[in-house]
Amino acid sequence: MRHTLAGWAETATQANVLRILRDEGPLSRVQLADRLGVSRTTMATEVNRLIELGLAESAGPAASRGGRRSTLVDFSSDLRFVGIDIGATSISVAITDGRLAVLGERQSVSMDVRLGPEHVLGTAIELARKMLAERKIDRPAGVGVGVPGPVDFHSGTPVSPPIMPGWHGYPVRDAVARELGCPVLLDNDVNVMALGEQHSGVAKTAGDFLFVKVGTGIGCGIVVNGELYRGVDGCAGDIGHIRVEEFGPTCACGNTGCLEAYFGGAALARDATSAAQSGASPALAAMLETKGELTAADVALAVDQGDAHAVQMVRDGGQRLGWVLASLVSFFNPGLIVIGGRVAQLGHPLLAEIRGVVYRRSLPLATGNLPVVLSEMEGDAGVVGAAALISEAVFASHKGVS
Amino acid sequence: MRHTLAGWAETATQANVLRILRDEGPLSRVQLADRLGVSRTTMATEVNRLIELGLAESAGPAASRGGRRSTLVDFSSDLRFVGIDIGATSISVAITDGRLAVLGERQSVSMDVRLGPEHVLGTAIELARKMLAERKIDRPAGVGVGVPGPVDFHSGTPVSPPIMPGWHGYPVRDAVARELGCPVLLDNDVNVMALGEQHSGVAKTAGDFLFVKVGTGIGCGIVVNGELYRGVDGCAGDIGHIRVEEFGPTCACGNTGCLEAYFGGAALARDATSAAQSGASPALAAMLETKGELTAADVALAVDQGDAHAVQMVRDGGQRLGWVLASLVSFFNPGLIVIGGRVAQLGHPLLAEIRGVVYRRSLPLATGNLPVVLSEMEGDAGVVGAAALISEAVFASHKGVS
Numbered sequence: 001m002r003h004t005l006a007g008w009a010e011t012a013t014q015a016n017v018l019r020i021l022r023d024e025g026p027l028s029r030v031q032l033a034d035r036l037g038v039s040r041t042t043m044a045t046e047v048n049r050l051i052e053l054g055l056a057e058s059a060g061p062a063a064s065r066g067g068r069r070s071t072l073v074d075f076s077s078d079l080r081f082v083g084i085d086i087g088a089t090s091i092s093v094a095i096t097d098g099r100l101a102v103l104g105e106r107q108s109v110s111m112d113v114r115l116g117p118e119h120v121l122g123t124a125i126e127l128a129r130k131m132l133a134e135r136k137i138d139r140p141a142g143v144g145v146g147v148p149g150p151v152d153f154h155s156g157t158p159v160s161p162p163i164m165p166g167w168h169g170y171p172v173r174d175a176v177a178r179e180l181g182c183p184v185l186l187d188n189d190v191n192v193m194a195l196g197e198q199h200s201g202v203a204k205t206a207g208d209f210l211f212v213k214v215g216t217g218i219g220c221g222i223v224v225n226g227e228l229y230r231g232v233d234g235c236a237g238d239i240g241h242i243r244v245e246e247f248g249p250t251c252a253c254g255n256t257g258c259l260e261a262y263f264g265g266a267a268l269a270r271d272a273t274s275a276a277q278s279g280a281s282p283a284l285a286a287m288l289e290t291k292g293e294l295t296a297a298d299v300a301l302a303v304d305q306g307d308a309h310a311v312q313m314v315r316d317g318g319q320r321l322g323w324v325l326a327s328l329v330s331f332f333n334p335g336l337i338v339i340g341g342r343v344a345q346l347g348h349p350l351l352a353e354i355r356g357v358v359y360r361r362s363l364p365l366a367t368g369n370l371p372v373v374l375s376e377m378e379g380d381a382g383v384v385g386a387a388a389l390i391s392e393a394v395f396a397s398h399k400g401v402s
Numbered sequence: 403m404r405h406t407l408a409g410w411a412e413t414a415t416q417a418n419v420l421r422i423l424r425d426e427g428p429l430s431r432v433q434l435a436d437r438l439g440v441s442r443t444t445m446a447t448e449v450n451r452l453i454e455l456g457l458a459e460s461a462g463p464a465a466s467r468g469g470r471r472s473t474l475v476d477f478s479s480d481l482r483f484v485g486i487d488i489g490a491t492s493i494s495v496a497i498t499d500g501r502l503a504v505l506g507e508r509q510s511v512s513m514d515v516r517l518g519p520e521h522v523l524g525t526a527i528e529l530a531r532k533m534l535a536e537r538k539i540d541r542p543a544g545v546g547v548g549v550p551g552p553v554d555f556h557s558g559t560p561v562s563p564p565i566m567p568g569w570h571g572y573p574v575r576d577a578v579a580r581e582l583g584c585p586v587l588l589d590n591d592v593n594v595m596a597l598g599e600q601h602s603g604v605a606k607t608a609g610d611f612l613f614v615k616v617g618t619g620i621g622c623g624i625v626v627n628g629e630l631y632r633g634v635d636g637c638a639g640d641i642g643h644i645r646v647e648e649f650g651p652t653c654a655c656g657n658t659g660c661l662e663a664y665f666g667g668a669a670l671a672r673d674a675t676s677a678a679q680s681g682a683s684p685a686l687a688a689m690l691e692t693k694g695e696l697t698a699a700d701v702a703l704a705v706d707q708g709d710a711h712a713v714q715m716v717r718d719g720g721q722r723l724g725w726v727l728a729s730l731v732s733f734f735n736p737g738l739i740v741i742g743g744r745v746a747q748l749g750h751p752l753l754a755e756i757r758g759v760v761y762r763r764s765l766p767l768a769t770g771n772l773p774v775v776l777s778e779m780e781g782d783a784g785v786v787g788a789a790a791l792i793s794e795a796v797f798a799s800h801k802g803v804s
Contacts, residue, residue: 232771333639
């Protein structure tokens with residue numbers, strides 16, 4: 001069954017007013033009328049209706065420009081969204097206000113996504129309920145959920161997600177909506193993080209950009225004209241399985257030489273372990289002896305300690321990621337590339353390598369004004385993006401939501 | 403100076419009516435009102451105005467559905483567009499009706515684009531004038547022009563086009579508009595061919611597709627939601643310089659291992675010549691002896707003769723093109739890929755190799771419903787696409803054209 005969103009705004013104008021108030025802060029009725037190109041009379045009616053509906057409220061007098069003093073309109077201060085970011089090994093939840101600012105801090109718990117949807121979603125919902133109760137919120141305006149795998153956006157279910165056994169076809173969206181009693185939308189984690197960067201991160205002013213997540217998997221969120229582009233089957237951005245060498249290591253997907261088989265979390269852990277065992281990296285060898293096993297995060301620690309082999313691992317990985325990104329720049333000519341996910345911890349050595357390859361291998365016209373930057377959201381991109389996903393839908397007019 | 407299009411339709415509704423009549427043929431006022439969701443009274447007024455403007459005309463009675471017999475409306479039969487397709491070595495021109503059907507046949511002359519803009523455009527304009535005069539057309543409704551290099555779409559000028567010396571910054575759009583006295587738009591040949599496939603070719607029903615041209619250069623037209631995507635600097639689709647091997651032949655761009663350095667027209671001619679000289683290909687050796695030099699077209703002839711080495715050349719090239727297309731499928735998840743340009747002559751052996759690689763290397767979800775096909779327009783894609791480019795703009799309302 002298709003879950004239809006409530007969509008509170010009654011008209012396209014009301015929805016546009018809410019979106020402008022969310023993105024720009026309090027404005028007067030006159031400013032809103034000018035921005036949307038509607039008459040002042042129409043705007044006054046629409047704003048009064050939004051106030052009646054409890055979606056907007058008065059927010060004090062506007063700065064005087066002579067003549068009659070006008071009143072600012074703002075978003076209702078009662079609006080709350082919930083962003084749930086389900087990763088391979090953790091769940092993060094944040095409550096935001098209507099403007100997508102995180103109230104307090106996001107909270108995270110460790111949780112293996114392979115435990116299956118009922119267990120994982122149960123934990124996520126319990127955490128969300130606790131956080132809502134602490135803030136005395138009866139019912140949020142909506143919940144956005146991101147998961148680390150392909151999603152059928154229209155049915156709100158994961159589709160054959162490789163690292164999420166038991167989740168295929170599970171009605172995640174509808175199950176969460178039933179439990180929390182509000183509109184819910186589900187998307188994959190990379191798309192959700194791209195939305196987070198667009199609303200609150202370095203991509204705030206970019207209309208066409210790529211968000212590249214390098215974590216356990218490698219994926220890409222694509223924003224065209226300010227909107228997420230999902231592709232005809234909803235699986236655009238699956239760049240982890242782009243071939244970088246014909247005869248490389250075998251990937252979990254069955255092919256050889258995929259980017260992810262060189263530079264995903266599992267590949268980095270594998271290479272770190274063998275560098276520790278062979279003695280090529282003294283820093284990693286010491287960590288392996290202490291901890292018993294190594295992860296991608298340990299490579300970042302070894303880089304911080306100046307371990308030459310670890311630095312070379314990052315350079316090799318950055319070069320391969322750079323080859324793939326250079327292809328995408330030639331093809332797509334984006335205005336910005338944001339690199340996020342846990343690999344962003346690798347910091348400047350990684351970024352320098354990626355930039356070197358992209359600027360060398362792509363057309364000068366395409367790279368002349370192309371920033372390649374690291375995410376600055378430190379883990380908030382997923383939860384803020386999930387809240388942004390549902391806020392867009394809740395603010396859509398009835399006409400815009402099918 | 404920015405050249406402003408005339409844009410004949412006065413309102414967005416009038417423009418939409420013209421586009422629907424172009425794409426679907428004659429309709430009644432009632433059908434048009436229903437399609438555009440406006441009242442029948444409004445539609446009657448708008449259609450009458452289009453007839454007054456000479457843009458539409460009555461086209462006989464509609465099939466009776468009981469009640470009063472209504473009259474079909476059609477596009478004015480006087481509307482004519484000109485499509486000019488400037489290639490590396492030839493110019494093609496076609497006159498189309500308002501529905502973008504080619505009147506008679508397109509006409510072509512051999513012409514080296516390196517002779518420079520004044521000479522090449524002079525020849526193109528002369529040919530267009532002759533064809534218009536033969537059809538007693540005083541003034542076309544608009545002219546579209548495609549050139550084999552990057553274009554700044556907003557200024558209507560080529561930008562550092564590698565194979566078009568002397569064309570950088572030349573005001574192609576404004577020069578043609580001055581000579582032919584009508585609105586003109588300029589774009590690169592690949593974007594224009596993609597529009598041709600969308601209007602009259604295999605991509606007619608596809609909303610999101612890629613058109614890949616393999617000729618002297620290799621490029622890609624990208625259509626998203628039915629619209630050309632040009633990228634933030636207008637150079638999206640530059641796939642000829644995507645890396646397929648790190649240590650491959652040096653490309654004209656200065657990098658090594660670019661797709662174009664393996665499979666562009668010059669690369670195929672180079673490999674054909676060395677296969678002829680080394681004796682690896684008896685068919686190519688015989689052609690070299692007769693003709694003195696070889697081109698990419700000779701490889702197609704050798705394949706037709708069953709020459710094993712030529713077939714292997716096509717397979718190697720198809721595999722490399724396949725790697726690049728597989729990356730784009732993973733990234734972009736298109737609904738259709740159309741292969742065109744002179745390499746389409748290589749036919750089934752090429753297509754089989756490309757399909758094999760794409761279907762093997764991309765996510766099953768992305769390739770399950772993905773046709774990879776050859777263009778069936780036999781050289782008309784460029785001229786029809788150029789006519790489509792200008793028709794879209796001419797049919798845009800004043801509001802839509804800046």
